[in-house]
């Protein structure tokens with residue numbers, strides 16, 4: 001196993017260089033501008049819904065964007081548990097590794113506070129107060145019953161997915177006039193996530209070096225976690241549609257409801273699961289951990305609209 005210290009050291013240096021404060025990104029009294037899309041349509045899939053008018057499509061885009069910010073609360077709740085646990089394992093051990101992992105935990109808590117400040121600002125300014133899932137602690141505890149390696153691989157997927165979202169749909173997107181405040185928030189999230197993806201990989205390497213036989217079970221856990229995530233996304237989607245119906249002040253017919261639900265389900269699964277699975281860096285990272293792991297992801301991909 002090569003010496004990993006320079007890599008951990010480099011993560012600390014990058015993290016120090018890009019670090020930001022919540023108050024600079026999103027001051028407490030921020031008033032959101034509801035005249036624009038927050039997320040790209042590539043992530044919200046509202047434009048292709050035929051039964052909605054332009055105003056309704058924008059409203060649904062904004063509800064989805066708010067839920068997107070909120071979903072990070074879920075994805076970061078277990079990430080804090082994971083990174084803190086991995087940091088604790090280095091207590092009285094390698095202080096460079098421990099410091100990098102503690103920064104990882106601290107940044108994830110900061111991200112949670114940023115996104116939760118955002119959803120509060122959204123609730124103050126939007127037509128109705130959106131319904132959001134609130135079982136992130138329960139979900140995090142369930143995720144953490146899996147092996148560290150399984151959760152690290154799931155987290156690598158999630159963090160590279162965040163990178164993919166920013167690179168493919170925010171940075172250099174001149175097709176859509178997106179809300180600059182939301183874009184800036186995603187940019188700063190992306191800047192810190194970049195180090196997390198490296199740490200997930202380094203920690204996974206550490207485990208595999210000691211126990212290579214655990215990789216099979218970890219990949220089975222990764223597949224289970226994706227299924228559980230799908231159920232959580234669907235639960236949030238049901239709430240999004242309730243919020244939408246209230247905000248649009250319109251009762252949809254069964255056929256309309258079906259069209260909206262199917263488009264949104266597809267969009268949620270593709271954004272959070274498909275896009276992560278097809279992220280080139282996710283596949284190449286897995287391949288270098290174990291060729292079987294990459295193969296397993298490629299086999300699962302069609303289940304998540306990803307061929």
Ligand SMILES: [Fe+2]
Nearest residue numbers: 076108111193
């Ligand atoms: Fe984060």
Ligand SMILES: [Fe+2]
Nearest residue numbers: 079159193196
């Ligand atoms: Fe992260």
